[in-house]
Amino acid sequence: MHSSELLKGNLQTIILKVLADYGKMYGYELTQRVKSLSEGMIQLTEGALYPTLHRMEAEGLLQTEVVQIGRRIRKYYRITASGKSFADEKVLEFTAFIRTMSTVLNVKMT
Amino acid sequence: MAHLNDDHIDYILKDLRYRGIVLDGFDQEMVDHICSVVELEMDKGLRFLDAYHQTLTVFGHTRGLRSTQKEILTSENQNTRLMLRNYFKIALRNLSKQRFYSLINISGLALGMAACLLILLYIGHETSYDRHYANVDRLYRVNGEIKFGGNHYQLAVAPAPLATTLMEEYPEVESAVRFRTRGSYLVKPEKATEALREFDVVWTDSTFFKVFSIPVLNGNPNTALQEPNTIAISKSMAEKYFPNQEAIGETLIMDRWPFKITAIFQDMPLTAHFHYNFLLSMAGLEEAKSTNFLSNNFNTYLLLKPGARAADLEAKFPQLVVKYIGPQAAEMLGGEFSMEKFRESGNKLEYTLMPITDIHLNSDLTAELAPNGDITYVYLFGAIATFILAIACINFMNLSTARSANRAKEVGVRKVMGSMRSHLIRQFLLESVLLSVAAFILAIGVAYLVLPFFNSLAQLELSIPFGDPVFYGVVLTASIFVGVLAGLYPSFFLSAFEPVKVLKGQLSLGSKSGIIRGALVVFQFSISIFLIIGTFTVERQLNFIQNKKVGFNKDQVIMVSDVYALNDKAETFKNEALQNSSITDGTISGYIPVSGGWRNDNTYWPEGSQPTEQNMVGMQGWQVDYDYLKTMDMKIVIGRGLSKDFPSDSNAVVLNQTAVKRFNLGNDPVGKKIATYAGNNEDGTIDATKTQFYEVIGVVEDFHFESLKQNISPLGFFLGKSPGYASFRFQAKNTEEVIRVLESTWKKLAPGQPFQYSFLDESFGRMYASEQRLGKIFAGFSSLAIVIACLGLFALTAFTAEQRTKEIGIRKVLGASVSSIVVLLSKEFGKLIFIAFVLASPMAWFAVDWWLKNYTYKVDVGVLVYVLLRRRKRLPGYLFRNSR
Numbered sequence: 001m002h003s004s005e006l007l008k009g010n011l012q013t014i015i016l017k018v019l020a021d022y023g024k025m026y027g028y029e030l031t032q033r034v035k036s037l038s039e040g041m042i043q044l045t046e047g048a049l050y051p052t053l054h055r056m057e058a059e060g061l062l063q064t065e066v067v068q069i070g071r072r073i074r075k076y077y078r079i080t081a082s083g084k085s086f087a088d089e090k091v092l093e094f095t096a097f098i099r100t101m102s103t104v105l106n107v108k109m110t
Numbered sequence: 111m112a113h114l115n116d117d118h119i120d121y122i123l124k125d126l127r128y129r130g131i132v133l134d135g136f137d138q139e140m141v142d143h144i145c146s147v148v149e150l151e152m153d154k155g156l157r158f159l160d161a162y163h164q165t166l167t168v169f170g171h172t173r174g175l176r177s178t179q180k181e182i183l184t185s186e187n188q189n190t191r192l193m194l195r196n197y198f199k200i201a202l203r204n205l206s207k208q209r210f211y212s213l214i215n216i217s218g219l220a221l222g223m224a225a226c227l228l229i230l231l232y233i234g235h236e237t238s239y240d241r242h243y244a245n246v247d248r249l250y251r252v253n254g255e256i257k258f259g260g261n262h263y264q265l266a267v268a269p270a271p272l273a274t275t276l277m278e279e280y281p282e283v284e285s286a287v288r289f290r291t292r293g294s295y296l297v298k299p300e301k302a303t304e305a306l307r308e309f310d311v312v313w314t315d316s317t318f319f320k321v322f323s324i325p326v327l328n329g330n331p332n333t334a335l336q337e338p339n340t341i342a343i344s345k346s347m348a349e350k351y352f353p354n355q356e357a358i359g360e361t362l363i364m365d366r367w368p369f370k371i372t373a374i375f376q377d378m379p380l381t382a383h384f385h386y387n388f389l390l391s392m393a394g395l396e397e398a399k400s401t402n403f404l405s406n407n408f409n410t411y412l413l414l415k416p417g418a419r420a421a422d423l424e425a426k427f428p429q430l431v432v433k434y435i436g437p438q439a440a441e442m443l444g445g446e447f448s449m450e451k452f453r454e455s456g457n458k459l460e461y462t463l464m465p466i467t468d469i470h471l472n473s474d475l476t477a478e479l480a481p482n483g484d485i486t487y488v489y490l491f492g493a494i495a496t497f498i499l500a501i502a503c504i505n506f507m508n509l510s511t512a513r514s515a516n517r518a519k520e521v522g523v524r525k526v527m528g529s530m531r532s533h534l535i536r537q538f539l540l541e542s543v544l545l546s547v548a549a550f551i552l553a554i555g556v557a558y559l560v561l562p563f564f565n566s567l568a569q570l571e572l573s574i575p576f577g578d579p580v581f582y583g584v585v586l587t588a589s590i591f592v593g594v595l596a597g598l599y600p601s602f603f604l605s606a607f608e609p610v611k612v613l614k615g616q617l618s619l620g621s622k623s624g625i626i627r628g629a630l631v632v633f634q635f636s637i638s639i640f641l642i643i644g645t646f647t648v649e650r651q652l653n654f655i656q657n658k659k660v661g662f663n664k665d666q667v668i669m670v671s672d673v674y675a676l677n678d679k680a681e682t683f684k685n686e687a688l689q690n691s692s693i694t695d696g697t698i699s700g701y702i703p704v705s706g707g708w709r710n711d712n713t714y715w716p717e718g719s720q721p722t723e724q725n726m727v728g729m730q731g732w733q734v735d736y737d738y739l740k741t742m743d744m745k746i747v748i749g750r751g752l753s754k755d756f757p758s759d760s761n762a763v764v765l766n767q768t769a770v771k772r773f774n775l776g777n778d779p780v781g782k783k784i785a786t787y788a789g790n791n792e793d794g795t796i797d798a799t800k801t802q803f804y805e806v807i808g809v810v811e812d813f814h815f816e817s818l819k820q821n822i823s824p825l826g827f828f829l830g831k832s833p834g835y836a837s838f839r840f841q842a843k844n845t846e847e848v849i850r851v852l853e854s855t856w857k858k859l860a861p862g863q864p865f866q867y868s869f870l871d872e873s874f875g876r877m878y879a880s881e882q883r884l885g886k887i888f889a890g891f892s893s894l895a896i897v898i899a900c901l902g903l904f905a906l907t908a909f910t911a912e913q914r915t916k917e918i919g920i921r922k923v924l925g926a927s928v929s930s931i932v933v934l935l936s937k938e939f940g941k942l943i944f945i946a947f948v949l950a951s952p953m954a955w956f957a958v959d960w961w962l963k964n965y966t967y968k969v970d971v972g973v974l975v976y977v978l979l980r981r982r983k984r985l986p987g988y989l990f991r992n993s994r
Contacts, residue, residue, distance in 0.1 A: 027139060028146035046143060046169055050136065051181040058186065071119040072145055073138040 002041055004048070011052050013094055014042070016061065016079060016087035024065065024078040027053065053077055061086055114145050118158055122148075125162075129172040133179050140175065194540075201541040211509050212545065214905045218898050219549035222502025223592070224556035225894050228564050229495035231557075231572045236488050239381045239470035244323035245413055248284070249466040250420055252410040253475060257458035258723040260772055261713075266475040268410040268461060269403040273315070275434065280426065282418035287321040289314050289384070289409040289479060290395060293708075293834075296675055296863060297388070299351050300361040300368065303862045307672060308347075311364070311388040312479070313395050318342075319375070321413045328358050329373030338394030341369035344377045344387040364390065365674070380571060383470045384479040402795040403435045404442065409479055412463070420463045427461045435459060442787070442798045443721055457723055487884060494888075497637045498895045503596045504630045505902030510542065510600035511627055512909045521604055522612035534605035542597025543590055550589035567886055599626070628942055631903070635946035636953070638899045641892035643954035647961070648885045651968060655878055658967060661813025662703055663743035667839050667870035670852055673698055674833040675863040683859050684836055690851045692844035695741040700834020701732035703742065703815035704873040708732075708834050714826075716773050717783035717803055727772045730815075730823060731786075733830030739764070739810060741839050749780040749808030752829050756807075760829050763804040767812045769824035779806045784826075804828065817877045818967045837870065903939060911935060 007014075018033055019025060025033065031044045056062045061083035065076045079087065102108070122141050131137050144165050151161035169175055187193055205212045243249060252272065254265040273286040290313040298305040318324075319331035319342075326334070327345055334342050341362060348357035348371075361368045369390060378385040392398045397407070414420065436449040452459065464473060471485040521534060558574055565572055575581045673680045684696045700708035710731050715721045739751040747767065752759050763784065770779045788802035804826070812822045840848045849867065856865040875882075911918070918931055962968045 026142065028143045046140075047174055047178045047181075050139065050178055051185060054136075054182045055185050071116045072142050074142050075135070075139050 002038075004045070007042065008048075010094065011044070011048060012056065013087070013090040014044075015049075015052060015056070016083055017091060019062070019077060019079040020084055020087050024076040026074050026076050030077070056083070114149060114152075114158070118148075119145060122162065126175070129175060131175050131179055133183060136179055136182055144169070197537050197540045198544070200537060201544050204541060205545065211905060211909075214901055215506055215509055215545055216549045216552060218505045218901045219502045219546060219592070219596075220552035220556060221894060222498045222898050223550055223553035223589075224560065225498045225891055226495045227553060227557040227574075228560065228572075229491045229891070231561075231574070232564075232568065232570065233488055233492055233495075235381065235570060235572055236471060236483050239483070240383055240466045242379055242381065243466070245321075246467060247465075248414040248416065248418075249321065250412045250414065250463040251466060251469060251473075252412065253462045253464050253473075254406055255458055255460050255462070256406075257456075258452070259457075259726055261726070261728040263406075263728065264475045265406050265477055266473065266479070267406045267408055267477040269406055269435075270398055270400045270408050271403060271434075272461075273408070273410050273412075275430070276412065280423060282414055282423045283412050284415045284418075285317045285320050285413040287315045287317045287411050287413075288392065288398065289411075290392065290398065290407060291409075291479065294672070295364045295388070296672060297351070298363050298862075300363060302351075305363070305675075305863055307864050307866055308388060310386045311390065312384075312386045313390045313392045313398070315392045315398075318389060319373075321411055324378060325376040327374045327376055329371075331373060331375075334373035335389060335391040336393060337370075337372075338391055339367065339369050340372045340391040340393075342373035342375055342389040343371055345374055346377050347387045348374045362388075364388070383466075383482060400795070402790070403438050404796060406477075409477070411466070420465070424461075424463050431459055431461070438795055442796050443723065444798075447723075452723055455723070481880070490888075491891075494641070494891050494895070497641065498891065498898065499592070501634050501637060501895055501899050501902070503592060504634050505898065505905070506542065506545070506596040507599050508627050508630055508902060509905055509909075510538075510597070511603055512906055517604060518607050518612045521607045522609040525607075525609040526613070531605045535601045538601030538604055539594060539597045542600070543593030546593030546596065547586075547589045550585055550592075554585065564887075567890070568883060631906070631939065631942045632946045632949065634899045634902065635943050636950040638892075638896045639947055639950035640954045640957070641895050643951070643958060644961075645885075645889045645892045647958045648881075648888055651962065651965065652878065652881055652885050654968070655818050655881070656875070658814075658818065660703070660874070661744060661811055663839075664704075664871045664874045666842055667741070667837055668845075668848060668852070669702060669835040669837045669868050669870060669873070670856065671835055671866040671868070672863070673700075673836045676833070676856075676860045679859045680833050680836065683855055686855045686859075687836070687838060687852055690848065692841045692848050693838045693851075694841065695737055695839040696836065697735055697737040697741040698831075698833060698836045699732065699734040699738055700832040701730075701734060702835055702837065702870070702873070703813055704870065705816055705877050706873060707815075708832060712786055714773075714784045714786045716775065717785050721785075727769070727824055729769055729772075730825040732825065732827050733832040734827050735829070735831075738827065741837055743839070744813055745811040747809045747811050748778075749806070751808055751810075752827065758805075759807065761802075761804055762807040762829065764808045764810055764827040765806055766810050766822070766825045768822050769826055770806075770809055772824045775806065779809060782806050818965060907935065907939060910938070 014034060015030065018030065018037070022033060027046070027049060031046075031049065034042050034044050053062065057064055057077070061080060063078045063080050065078060067074045067076065119141065122144055123137075126137055126140060126144075131140055144162070147165045147168065148158065148161045151164050152158060156164065170177075240246065240249075251266065252268040254263070254268055256263045256265070268288075270288070273288045276283045277286050292311070292313065294307050294309045295311045296305040297308045297311075314335065316333070316335040318335060319326055326342075329342070334340065341364070343351075343357065343362070351357065351362065352360060357371050357374055360371050362371060363369075375389075377387075412423075414423065432449045436447075439449070439452070440447040449459075470483050471488060473482055474484070524534060554574065561572060561574065564570075670683075673683070676683050680698055684698055687693055688696050701710075702708075710733075711728055712731050713721075713726045714729050714731075715726045719725055734752070736752050736754055739746065746764075749764075751764055752762060756762070765773070765775075765779065773779075773784060775782050783803045783805050785801050785803050787796050787798065787800060789797045789800040791797045810827070814822060815825070816823075838848070838852070852867065853865050856863075914935075921931060921934075
């Protein structure tokens with residue numbers, strides 16, 4: 001599993017990209033999806049996930065939708081247009097970062 | 111896959127709440143998430159409780175959950191939008207929970223603001239006069255001041271030749287224009303038969319359109335008024351006299367003389383200190399060509415060159431006076447006169463310039479083109495607006511702090527929950543701003559509804575500028591400003607509470623008033639008392655004027671206007687009218703003892719001395735017929751009135767007592783003579799060789815013929831024709847018959863001429879119309895201020911009584927009487943009102959005294975007013991308390 005130190009700066013990028021690719025999701029679903037996508041290497045913690053989700057909602061990157069399921073109330077997050085363009089930006093930024101890192105650390109990517 | 115049932119979910123919900131997860135939205139989200147994880151665990155074979163605890167471990171137990179919640183909360187607090195939404199929500203909840211106080215707060219503020227808005231509109235209107243001219247910063251009027259002997263004139267008029275002289279000899283002057291008013295005219299188009307009476311007629315120079323940028327719609331502004339017998343009329347008049355027809359080139363008959371219309375101009379705006387509909391060409395006026403510098407009849411306006419300074423030009427005026435007026439005065443008064451000596455002996459003859467924008471509010475001279483406004487009223491109403499707003503704001507502050515007892519607990523709990531002082535201040539400020547904005551919206555509505563009444567009361571045409579974005583900006587800024595101002599004290603006061611004390615119940619500042627609140631109530635009521643005294647005095651002074659003996663009998667006199675329209679049949683008209691048994695006396699004279707009548711100021715000196723500036727007396731010379739004194743019911747003190755039995759009366763004069771005093775004629779003036787110049791030279795200057803003597807045959811008791819603001823000036827009655835008004839004294843019960851008879855006689859003798867009449871007492875009342883308006887407006891606004899103050903006090907006492915319900919209950923159980931409880935409750939505010947009274951009365955005394963200085967004849971301020979006041983002031987409080 002990757003350390004949370006490494007994940008920290010990229011939490012937003014991950015959430016946005018996943019939501020952009022797979023549509024609306026609720027918190028738990030999101031953790032499971034990321035887990036399966038990363039083959040168990042990335043485990044989002046609730047302590048980091050929810051504050052980030054709420055912040056991005058306040059910033060207008062995400063929209064929410066509340067569905068009542070029996071006694072449970074489920075909150076879905078969906079990416080907005082401005083969230084999408086922000087996600088693209090973030091992904092580009094990250095690939096550029098990896099390229100730089102690979103040069104700096106002198107590693108060959110397979 | 112396992113599914114949790116409702117019991118499980120409830121369990122989780124309760125457990126989470128117990129662990130302190132309460133954030134709206136977040137708790138539900140957590141429940142859902144935990145449920146999903148628990149279900150997964152249960153699929154692996156765990157029991158519910160084990161699965162739940164397992165999950166909680168992943169979440170970091172209570173601490174982990176709470177820190178997540180806190181993180182979300184912090185980020186939300188830093189988000190302004192969300193925070194504001196919360197503030198709003200809480201503010202609305204609070205306001206709707208305290209409906210009674212919110213209502214009083216909002217309505218009090220709204221009333222106050224509506225009043226302020228109206229007053230501001232009024233002030234805006236008053237200060238916007240004459241600003242519409244293109245060259246407004248270069249436009250000036252020439253004012254004159256003349257003082258010699260006991261005479262003192264302050265004039266809005268200048269000599270006829272001054273304008274031309276200034277234009278020709280002074281490079282600062284670009285152009286000049288003169289006005290000469292000659293009262294009303296009977297106007298009809300050449301082909302029409304019926305004439306209409308028009309008041310807005312003036313003679314003016316051809317430079318008019320050059321000096322005043324009034325748009326000319328048709329015709330050439332440069333040449334329009336150059337020829338004699340030409341006239342320029344306003345658009346509305348063109349439509350009135352020539353409907354559906356080109357007015358230009360047509361001829362209007364003014365009284366008897368034809369004038370050709372050469373220009374149509376746009377109606378002059380209401381905010382101009384003069385508005386005329388008919389401009390007659392001065393080229394046709396003989397008097398305008400006069401070179402006489404000693405007679406002041408022309409309102410003279412100058413357009414200065416760009417860059418020229420008015421002060422520089424003004425500095426040259428003393429030389430001008432020496433150069434032009436000196437020689438003429440010397441000729442009139444004999445050779446020894448010189449301007450230097452004249453000035454040395456404390457006399458004055460000087461001209462000054464007044465910017466045109468100052469005229470409306472700052473000029474109240476003799477011979478103004480129209481009555482002007484008064485800067486005092488602007489200040490007065492400005493002060494009232496401030497007072498009203500202050501009272502309304504104080505209400506607000508007092509109510510908010512009074513409610514602090516209730517809110518103290520809220521503050522305590524909030525602080526315990528981690529609220530910071532700045533949060534609380536923001537919360538309270540927002541509440542007050544919200545109230546204030548609501549009040550402002552309401553105020554605009556109220557003002558909109560009240561405006562028509564206000565307009566008719568103040569005789570204005572104000573409107574709320576709904577189309578103007580600046581207006582909204584100003585209103586919004588003002589409402590936020592007022593909200594912050596009014597909320598500042600409560601918010602700092604409330605937010606300073608210490609939670610421990612509050613929650614222990616040690617702090618209940620609401621019931622016992624703090625010093626500041628007491629001071630505010632005192633301030634409020636000082637203002638109210640001040641306004642009440644002011645209103646009383648205005649009221650009393652107006653009554654005094656209306657009922658003062660003026661020296662003639664103003665009741666039961668009807669005056670028919672424009673007798674000159676009868677031509678030589680004026681006497682016939684009078685005699686035929688007198689046939690009617692209801693009409694007891696009649697006289698024909700333009701000189702009537704109320705303002706609006708003809709006036710004729712001239713200089714006289716006692717016979718047997720050379721005329722000098724010391725013994726010359728400026729005196730009104732009124733041409734009247736034999737029946738004037740009798741009709742007006744004036745009292746002869748010495749001698750007799752003008753009489754048919756004495757043919758020599760054509761050279762006789764009846765003086766008023768002031769004139770006798772000023773001529774130094776002693777106790778036995780009858781038989782003595784006064785002299786005046788009798789003729790003019792060809793160029794209009796006075797011919798010093800011709801003098802005319804008049805013998806004093808009687809003295810009439812002083813009577814008021816101008817507003818009581820002015821002293822009675824010297825006046826003499828001469829025999830002569832002045833066909834202005836035919837005045838008849840009639841019997842009270844037959845008014846309608848009298849009017850009918852007069853009208854039919856008039857129609858017979860002057861077909862086609864308008865029959866117009868008025869009553870002397872009404873004309874007399876009109877002299878004080880502006881004071882009466884002022885009185886009414888003043889009374890209106892001050893009662894409003896008092897209502898608002900009482901509203902506040904009402905809420906405050908209601909609140910105190912509520913706070914002390916238990917105390918009152920216990921007192922009653924122990925045998926206290928109702929009256930003793932009333933006294934108990936009254937005492938606190940009664941004390942404050944007493945202090946307010948002590949503070950306000952000297953202030954009010956000075957203010958009232960200052961206002962009454964304007965009046966020569968006035969009421970005493972009197973102690974009675976104050977005694978009365980104390981009674982009235984206490985009343986509202988008692989009434990309320992009794993009803994409790």
